[in-house]
Amino acid sequence: MAHADDKATGIGDVLQNVVAWPIRILFKLIDYPVTAIQNVIGIRRMPWLFLLPNLAFFGMFVIIPLFMNFAYSLTGGTELFISERPYTGGEQYGFLFDCDNYADPISCREDRFWKGIFNTAVFIFFQVSFMVLFSLITALVLNREIRGRGFWRAVFFFPVLLSPVVVALIWKWILLRDGILNAFLISIGLDRILFFVSPEWAMFWAVFVSIWAHMGFYTLILLAGLQAIQPDLYEAAEMDGTRKERVFFRITLPLLWPNMLVVIVLALIKGVQVFDEVYVLTGGGPGTATQFIVQYIYNTAFTNQVQNFGLASAASMVLGVVLFILTLTQLAATRRRDND
Structure with a gap:
């Protein structure tokens, strides 16, 4: 029996050596040039060598396009190549900000830009407010000892893993004229609702779908903050007979505020950038009721009959x-x- 074990061990060692042999060769091939470079530039500069690919990628797809975008914002015309476009200075920015009353988009020369800003501001106000509220409530519930807590955490986080386009298509299928929700309304004797015809309904569902899709991420941040609070504080408050609402406002909320602030700012950044899921869901309609600032930039540069790259670049710089x-x-x- 011992002889059989020794034989199996020997075969295992042979297989391990066979598998490890090409890996050792690869490591040696990599080690020679890295060692040579280290001898030339010194060990303290070696981190830059490993950062170089990422820096090159960042420069190519972020820094260079950023400067190109700024250059386009200083030009006019409809030509694609910047060398063929006339220099106009700040004319595009002046056109965007030429308004009699900034609170009234219709009074502006480029009213669609200000309508996009107004719609984005309305979207952010409701979306961020309810996002933070629902994320906080969900985190408080999931932080308690409930049955299937791991399952419910996964359920709330699952929409975050979905593509925004997939999320929008799912809800569009539900909300269409002959969709699942209208089929349910008809089955209980109610009239169908044309959700994408009414501006109020379209904005409501844009906010709702965005909250549904991203709430799990912010819930996770708040849940991490709740779990970082020392249980001794709650035990001391319970021994003193402190009411639960007082514990929440005097202990939980102040200690959770740094996480809350991060959630608020991240939600604001995400809200300002909203585009793909709303574009697929409503197309910016009805009319321009759900056309946000990023869609305005996209339409101005690519989908309008006259493609104004300079104006779109100026709006994107703002x-x-x-x-x-x-x-x-x-x-x-x-x-x-x-x-x-």
């Missing part, structure tokens, strides 16, 4: 400034949370 400010706020909030 959007980029807003996102940059929100990103700095998010970084500051994260740093403050880490320091606390």
Whole structure:
């Protein structure tokens, strides 16, 4: 019996050596040039060697397009190549901000741009408010000892894994004139509702679908914050006979606030960038009721009969400034949370 075990061990060692042999050869082939480069540039500069591919990718697809976009925003005409486009300076920006009353999009020369901003602001107000509220409630429930807690956590996080286009197609199938929801309404004796014809319904479902699709991610952040709170604080409050609502407002909410701030800023950034799921769901309609700022940029540059790349680039630069400010706020909030 021992002889059989030794034989099996020997065969296993042989197979392991056969599998490991090409890996060792590969590592040696990689080691020679890396060692040579290290001898030339020094060990302290080696991290830059490994960062170089990522930096090159970032520069090619982020930095260079950003400068190209800024250059396009200073030109006019309909030509594609920037060398063929006339320089106009800040004319595109002036056209965007030429308004008699900024609160009234109709009074602006480029009313579609301001209508997109107005729609985006309305969307963000409702979407972020209810997103944070529902994420907080869900995190509080999932943080308790309930049956199937792991299952329910997975259920709430699952929509985050879906593509925004898939999410929009699923809900569009539900909300169509002959969709599942209208079939249910008819079955209980009610009239069907044309959800994508009414501006109010279209905006409501744009907000609802966005919350449904992304709430799990923010719930996860808040749940991590709740689990970081020391249980001793709750035990001390319970021994003092503190009411539950007082515990929430005096212990839970203050300690969870850094996570809440991160969630709010991230939701704002995501809300400003909303495009794909709403574009598939409503197409920006009815009319321009759900046309947000990113869709305005997309339509201006690519789908309008006259493609105005300069105007679209100027609008995207304005959007980029807003996102940059929100990103700095998010970084500051994260740093403050880490320091606390």
